[in-house]
Amino acid sequence: MEPLHILGTLAAAVTGVVVLLIVAAPRPRKPTESEKYYRSATSNEPQRLCSIFDEANRDLTVIVPAYNETQRLPIMLEEAIMYLEERKSKNKKFTYEIMIVDDASTDGTSEIALDFGRKYKNIDLKVLRLEKNRRKGGSITQGILSCGGKYVLFVDADGATKFSDLSDLENELKKIERDSYGVAVGSRAHLVNTDVVVKRSFIRNFLMHSFHKVLFILGIRSIADTQCGFKLFTRKSALKIFHNMHVEGWIFDIEVLLIAQYFNMPIVEVPVNWHEVDGSKVSLTKDSIQMAKDLLIIRLSYLLRLWKIRDPLARKKQE
Secondary structure, three states, X not given: OOHHHHHHHHHHHHHHHHHHHHHXXXXXXXXXXXXXXXXXXXXXXXXXXXXXXXXXXXXXXXEEEEOOOOOOHHHHHHHHHHHHHHHHHHOOOOOEEEEEEEOOOOOOHHHHHHHHHHHOOOOOEEEEEXXXXXXXXXXXXXXHOOOOEEEEEEEOOOOOEOHHHHHHHHHHHHHHOEOOEOEEEEEOHHHOOOHHHHOOOHHHHHHHHHHHHHHHHHOOOOOOOOOOOEEEEEHHXXXXXXXXXXXXXXXXXXXXXXXXXXXXXXXXXEEOOEOXXXXXXXXXXXXXXXXXXXXXXXXXXXXXXXXXXXXHHXXXXXX
16 A cells, blocks of 8 residues: 555544544533522522632532432431531631532432531531533532632542541641642542452452553553542642543543643542442443543543643633
């Protein structure tokens, strides 16, 4: 085959890949007007959300993405509020907010969350309800970009991770924090050889090990557990990372860590107490295929520079 023909074939193949990526790649949607407001038990009218570009107005924001979580959310919130209120009783200056991001639930999740605001009248609990489902990554992104905390934690609504392990994440984060940047990743890697993981199905464990091999190829080699739904960020880290997010599905954690690595942010992995909770929204077959597709899209989109990472703080200084 002539060199020109080879080059032409390669060019056509690359063009085809680019076109497929443009069609298949996720496109995060902008919040609607109603999604710029939150509800609380202390006000009859929706209140305007703040922006992560604003100065922090409290010590901690807890973001909880929730889709049809009327059964599991109350247990998780009870544990979180007990821990945070006990901490507040010991340190009167400690301030926090909990933001439930209701991802267009159909089971009354928002009302269940507001009930907690009525039960615990002194807590700052906000409910942001999305008009259309954005999946876990999209919900967390929208919540974090509207947070007020100096530090930002996102935690799954299932309560699988012991909430008081937040203290361990904070301690380890403060050890590595540099110029107000740092990320602490809750990890279940220490549980790999315990009954918690060993007793899971063969297919689940096979997919887990295959997933880790793919991550190694992607360049995430220092984090053993990328998918644990318990991660803590400094405000500046959260701003830079989530301002650049594209992926909104279950695999969004991978892009979070890739962006953190791009900005050379210090990252620490912290063992947490974790247990399996019934009621998972993950479909083993369907979501495994979707995650594999999303991993490929992430890799190729950054490799071909269809996705670019920008520093929003640098642009803000120029303005």
